[in-house]
Amino acid sequence: MPLSDSFFGQKFAITEHDLESYLSEALSAGGDYADLYFEYLATSQLTIDESIVKSAVQGVSLGVGVRVISGERTGYAYSDDLSPEKIRRAARVAACIANGPSKVDKTGFVKNGINDARRRDLYPLVTAPNETSLAERVDLVKRADRAARAADRRVFQVQASYIDSLRQILVATSDGVLSTDRQPLARLGVAILAREGDGVAQRGYSGGGGRVGLEFFETEKTPEHFAGEAVRQAIVLLNAAPAPAGEMTVVLGPGWPGVLLHEAVGHGLEADFNRKKVSAFSDRIGQQVASPLCTVIDDGTIRNRRGSLNVDDEGVATQENVLIEKGVLRGYLTDKLSSQLLRSRTTGSGRRESYQHIPMPRMTNTFMLAGDSDPEDIIRSTQRGLYCANFGGGQVDITSGNFVFNASESYLIEDGRITRPVRGAMLTGNGPEALKHVSMVGHDLKLDEGMGICGKEGQSVPVGVGIPTIKIDRMTVGGIAG
Amino acid sequence: MIDPQLARDAVRLAMECGATDAECTLAEGQEFSAQVRMRSLETLKDAGSRRVGLRVLVGKCVGSAHTSDLSSAGVRQMVDSALAIAAIATEDPYADLPDASELGSLSGDLQLYSDDIQSVDTPARIQAALETEEAALSWDPRITNSEGASFSAYSGERVFANSRGFLGSYRTSSCSLSTTPVARQGDAMERDFWYSSARSHSKLDSPAAVGRRAAERTVRRLGARKVPTQKVPVIFDSVTARSLIGNIFEAVEGDAIYRKASFLAGKLGERVASENVTVVDDGEMPGLFGTSPFDDEGVPSRRTMVIERGVLQGYLLNTYTARKLGMRTTGNAARGVTGNAGVGHGNFFLRQGERSPEEIIRGVRHGLYVTELIGQGANIVTGDYSRGAAGLWIENGEFAYPVSEITVAANLCEMLMDVEAIGSDLEFRGSVASPTLLVREMTVSGR
Numbered sequence: 001m002p003l004s005d006s007f008f009g010q011k012f013a014i015t016e017h018d019l020e021s022y023l024s025e026a027l028s029a030g031g032d033y034a035d036l037y038f039e040y041l042a043t044s045q046l047t048i049d050e051s052i053v054k055s056a057v058q059g060v061s062l063g064v065g066v067r068v069i070s071g072e073r074t075g076y077a078y079s080d081d082l083s084p085e086k087i088r089r090a091a092r093v094a095a096c097i098a099n100g101p102s103k104v105d106k107t108g109f110v111k112n113g114i115n116d117a118r119r120r121d122l123y124p125l126v127t128a129p130n131e132t133s134l135a136e137r138v139d140l141v142k143r144a145d146r147a148a149r150a151a152d153r154r155v156f157q158v159q160a161s162y163i164d165s166l167r168q169i170l171v172a173t174s175d176g177v178l179s180t181d182r183q184p185l186a187r188l189g190v191a192i193l194a195r196e197g198d199g200v201a202q203r204g205y206s207g208g209g210g211r212v213g214l215e216f217f218e219t220e221k222t223p224e225h226f227a228g229e230a231v232r233q234a235i236v237l238l239n240a241a242p243a244p245a246g247e248m249t250v251v252l253g254p255g256w257p258g259v260l261l262h263e264a265v266g267h268g269l270e271a272d273f274n275r276k277k278v279s280a281f282s283d284r285i286g287q288q289v290a291s292p293l294c295t296v297i298d299d300g301t302i303r304n305r306r307g308s309l310n311v312d313d314e315g316v317a318t319q320e321n322v323l324i325e326k327g328v329l330r331g332y333l334t335d336k337l338s339s340q341l342l343r344s345r346t347t348g349s350g351r352r353e354s355y356q357h358i359p360m361p362r363m364t365n366t367f368m369l370a371g372d373s374d375p376e377d378i379i380r381s382t383q384r385g386l387y388c389a390n391f392g393g394g395q396v397d398i399t400s401g402n403f404v405f406n407a408s409e410s411y412l413i414e415d416g417r418i419t420r421p422v423r424g425a426m427l428t429g430n431g432p433e434a435l436k437h438v439s440m441v442g443h444d445l446k447l448d449e450g451m452g453i454c455g456k457e458g459q460s461v462p463v464g465v466g467i468p469t470i471k472i473d474r475m476t477v478g479g480i481a482g
Numbered sequence: 483m484i485d486p487q488l489a490r491d492a493v494r495l496a497m498e499c500g501a502t503d504a505e506c507t508l509a510e511g512q513e514f515s516a517q518v519r520m521r522s523l524e525t526l527k528d529a530g531s532r533r534v535g536l537r538v539l540v541g542k543c544v545g546s547a548h549t550s551d552l553s554s555a556g557v558r559q560m561v562d563s564a565l566a567i568a569a570i571a572t573e574d575p576y577a578d579l580p581d582a583s584e585l586g587s588l589s590g591d592l593q594l595y596s597d598d599i600q601s602v603d604t605p606a607r608i609q610a611a612l613e614t615e616e617a618a619l620s621w622d623p624r625i626t627n628s629e630g631a632s633f634s635a636y637s638g639e640r641v642f643a644n645s646r647g648f649l650g651s652y653r654t655s656s657c658s659l660s661t662t663p664v665a666r667q668g669d670a671m672e673r674d675f676w677y678s679s680a681r682s683h684s685k686l687d688s689p690a691a692v693g694r695r696a697a698e699r700t701v702r703r704l705g706a707r708k709v710p711t712q713k714v715p716v717i718f719d720s721v722t723a724r725s726l727i728g729n730i731f732e733a734v735e736g737d738a739i740y741r742k743a744s745f746l747a748g749k750l751g752e753r754v755a756s757e758n759v760t761v762v763d764d765g766e767m768p769g770l771f772g773t774s775p776f777d778d779e780g781v782p783s784r785r786t787m788v789i790e791r792g793v794l795q796g797y798l799l800n801t802y803t804a805r806k807l808g809m810r811t812t813g814n815a816a817r818g819v820t821g822n823a824g825v826g827h828g829n830f831f832l833r834q835g836e837r838s839p840e841e842i843i844r845g846v847r848h849g850l851y852v853t854e855l856i857g858q859g860a861n862i863v864t865g866d867y868s869r870g871a872a873g874l875w876i877e878n879g880e881f882a883y884p885v886s887e888i889t890v891a892a893n894l895c896e897m898l899m900d901v902e903a904i905g906s907d908l909e910f911r912g913s914v915a916s917p918t919l920l921v922r923e924m925t926v927s928g929r
Binding site for chain 2: 048051052053054055056057058059060061062063072073074075076077078079080090093096097134135138156157193200201202203242243245246247276277278280356358392393394395396397399400402403404405406423424425426428429430476477478479480
């Protein structure tokens with residue numbers, strides 16, 4: 001597809017000649033590499049709250065980021081105005097990082113037109129969010145509200161929101177890449193509060209989606225599904241006792257508990273930390289960092305998943321990356337800068353929150369491959385422990401490797417059986433050590449429902465996680481009960 | 483600089499197109515950051531952006547929209563978009579704007595903007611970051627690496643207009659200096675950080691002071707152990723105490739209160755904390771990060787007593803939550819540029835006590851001094867509290883060794899009642915501030 005037929009060509013009349021001249025300006029003070037990231041983002045958000053559609057917002061954000069790399073240095077500037085003089089000004093500001101004569105002779109793009117990422121379409125859309133009416137979207141949150149209220153008389157607060165966005169990007173680089181992509185993202189979430197009489201209230205939350213259109217919520221994961229799940233979780237908590245404290249066996253259920261991988265190993269394997277040697281995983285490629293039962297993958301190419309991308313935010317095609325193979329550390333996640341400095345290939349992991357942000361290595365969809373244990377055997381083999389079915393968020397200190405994540409739904413395992421629910425369990429461990437204690441891996445790999453947001457250095461990006469049922473022989477549980 | 487007239491024009495256009503009330507926020511910001519790492523410049527970022535947002539009421543139906551396109555076509559599209567949303571919204575009997583009598587702006591110079599930041603040129607900014615990192619790197623031979631240091635500066639302007647006659651604007655500026663050293667001992671690495679930030683460059687701590695403090699905080703973590711699970715007194719240093727005070731804010735903001743989603747809901751006038759606990763929200767203190775002449779609905783900022791000598795005295799409210807509770811707004815509306823306002827805080831702090839942090843530490847025979855908290859483990863609905871922690875173990879009133887990979891847990895209701903001592907070290911390094919504080923007993927989970 002020629003640039004003139006692309007979104008930015010059509011809407012803003014941007015030509016290859018323009019892009020070349022901006023890149024030349026960016027490299028005018030020297031510099032090894034420059035790129036431009038054009039972004040047009042249309043978002044809408046609807047919330048039903050107390051059965052009233054109280055809040056709905058639509059918005060448009062447009063801008064371009066200019067980056068210049070010179071050795072290990074990065075210069076960055078952006079503009080929310082696409083007029084040539086403003087883009088040139090941003091290019092000159094970014095260029096200030098470099099000094100000396102230009103090291104790049106000439107910029108020009110690979111001849112066969114632009115690399116239209118949609119030739120590999122991981123998220124074909126039946127209908128784009130902006131082509132559906134607000135009324136259809138309102139109907140989704142109304143259904144969620146009704147379903148949650150009907151599910152249990154103890155429910156007294158329901159908030160359901162539907163957020164969707166359509167992002168159009170154009171990436172042009174001084175090494176000849178010209179990429180475009182059209183990235184939809186949608187999420188439906190239901191949060192409820194339930195209480196028994198005058199007792200303490202408990203919260204339940206469920207949500208999901210992906211790079212999908214509205215029809216996903218009609219056919220695959222309905223508002224009633226998320227509402228039912230949110231209510232179920234809160235009701236479980238109404239009967240939960242305080243979580244125990246101390247070291248014990250922990251069994252993670254399949255799906256969203258994969259956030260353990262995201263915190264325990266994923267962040268520590270992002271190449272920016274490793275090129276700086278500030279990660280607990282630095283210089284450990286080829287070493288055993290997990291039990292031989294563990295193979296951990298980061299894959300940006302799974303159809304319609306929340307963390308998937310046709311191309312990353314540096315215009316590079318995403319791929320499947322093996323992080324840990326049978327317990328041995330295999331590789332890091334890289335962007336252009338870190339792959340250059342580490343003299344490796346980019347893994348298509350350069351991501352950014354928006355045109356106002358500098359790309360860095362990030363995860364996409366991170367999961368552990370299935371093993372061959374029966375999930376029921378895993379529980380039966382556990383004398384005393386904690387079974388975690390769902391998690392809130394987590395956090396890691398990549399330097400010491402210490403991480404935490406809080407279980408939003410967990411149960412005691414006593415004599416090989418799941419018994420009573422407990423609340424307020426916080427798990428803590430050390431990244432390069434925790435997975436060494438994995439003694440069983442189930443055959444039930446499940447990806448999460450599509451609600452993950454990952455924050456790093458002030459930038460948020462959507463991600464996915466997944467895991468089969470696994471047993472970790474030893475982990476610290478932070479509760480209050482003895 | 484932006485023309486405040488643009489906000490008034492957007493409000494007028496919305497009214498002409500059928501809105502019965504409208505409010506518009508315009509925000510402009512310029513950001514700069516210089517990051518250095520291992521004694522050389524790594525990243526320079528310098529850019530600005532603008533955004534406009536609108537919220538309209540058509541009767542009791544609300545719609546909002548925002549755009550980065552400030553052209554008249556862009557504003558027009560935003561108005562149409564907000565009105566289209568209002569047409570599909572449900573009537574909300576409590577949706578409103580503040581009464582005209584509630585609108586206004588604090589007078590006098592609140593010292594939110596300072597020119598002196600602009601007068602520091604880029605080479606001097608880079609130099610400040612380099613000196614900060616150098617101060618950390620040269621402090622101790624065990625500091626062998628660094629995640630870098632940075633100098634950042636921000637300046638911005640905010641304009642707010644509504645259909646009840648309010649038009650106001652104010653400028654803010656800020657700058658900060660920070661560094662994250664990495665220390666090594668054997669195979670183990672630890673990092674920590676320190677920063678200084680201020681609305682004026684002249685109030686920023688020196689690079690040497692920031693670097694040294696970061697280095698001290700990092701080196702003292704080396705050789706951390708995991709302690710056995712037990713119940714002990716826990717001291718939160720002024721950094722971690724801040725996050726605890728932030729949890730109190732989440733429990734007294736109107737949204738959580740009217741939903742009964744807070745462990746403090748319905749407890750006005752009741753004893754909720756130890757008698758030495760007084761928590762204040764003050765949006766009027768000159769030069770601080772939580773100060774503003776008016777909130778994000780055009781209501782003047784003010785001082786609100788939240789907890790006085792252990793008794794819950796007030797909630798923090800915007801117009802909507804106040805009406806839901808049958809109360810008056812406390813001037814705490816907060817939002818980006820669009821949508822229904824949420825509730826924010828001014829300078830939200832725990833009033834300081836009389837004992838120095840050293841004295842408090844000396845008074846603990848056997849306990850934990852927390853210097854870092856990680857994870858989201860505070861449940862505001864139930865008060866259940868469990869977070870990842872790192873810090874120093876106290877034996878006989880002295881630091882014995884560092885600890886990590888542990889959690890601290892209790893219930894916030896009990897923790898507030900159990901505040902035994904409050905330090906004299908209150909310092910406003912952000913809009914939430916707390917002195918050192920000692921909680922009588924918490925569960926530390928480790929080995």
